């Protein structure tokens with residue numbers, strides 16, 4: 118038992134150079150180590166290990182390359198003013214990973230063990246967490262199907278991997294509203310599809326809309342796949358509208374990805390006694406609200422940007438300016454509160470943050 122649950126450590130002797138604070142890009146540089154674990158039908162999930170970051174050797178017939186059976190997660194480690202590393206609601210990411218696993222016929226992982234693994238990896242790579250304002254260490258856990266087989270069936274072999282990437286501040290000159298195009302042709306996914314799973318195929322399906330969107334458009338607003346009427350998400354974020362004092366976000370319907378940030382926004386609004394509704398919201402309703410002056414704010418919510426105010430919506434040549442193209446008060450308050458909690462600068466009344474013990478105290482077992 119003990120053997121199975123200890124993570125084999127195989128640290129490298131010398132590390133790579135860390136990027137300068139002003140050269141941090143999203144997802145281009147990776148740390149010195151990664152976590153890996155294998156799955157086979159006979160052994161289940163086994164052989165957890167932390168090893169030097171390096172390319173994988175995977176058979177060209179591995180199922181992931183052909184039929185896309187894979188899932189991923191995205192979260193961050195933050196450095197507090199006291200120099201502690203901490204995570205934001207990480208248990209929800211591993212819960213969601215198992216939810217995605219279930220949809221993609223991938224065997225579930227032990228969520229508690231995955232959390233232990235990510236903490237152990239970050240403790241080892243703590244020096245890679247950048248220190249400058251707004252920067253963080255992006256965490257990418259993912260699972261790929263590795264069985265060498267071209268038949269269409271769930272793979273019998275998998276790898277669960279965690280890699281880490283130091284990332285810069287999303288907003289370099291303060292939180293900034295973006296311009297969004299309403300997407301009337303392409304859809305991300307449909308109810309009954311894989312929209313509520315974090316799987317690469319949804320992203321592959323989303324690329325075309327972004328490619329054809331006009332200059333200056335940051336992201337597209339996704340509508341439902343059946344009627345092209347109801348709003349679902351914005352880019353790869355959940356979306357919120359404030360109309361006449363009430364914040365509205367599309368209800369989870371099977372094609373919307375349930376964001377950790379979305380859930381946190383809802384909880385904060387409830388605590389602040391700001392009316393919040395999870396329900397269907399049509400583009401027509403937003404149009405009308407804009408016309409009669411009751412559309413007060415719109416913003417996206419996700420781990421990367423935290424809160425992304427929408428300054429303008431473009432649909433079929435119409436330009437809907439929101440809040441004079443400026444960041445709204447609720448968006449700003451949510452951004453300041455969420456980042457304040459994440460970076461340990463303000464008190465966390467929800468028990469959302471989880472500290473990572475320093476590497477000396479972590480149980481580093483060298484198993485044989």
Ligand SMILES: *Cc1c(COP(=O)(O)O)cnc(C)c1O
Pocket residue numbers: 191315350352353354355374375376377378379418419420421
């Ligand atoms: C990951 C993701 C989100 C945001 O989720 P967070 O947990 O808040 O980062 C929203 N929509 C899609 C499609 C996503 O993949």
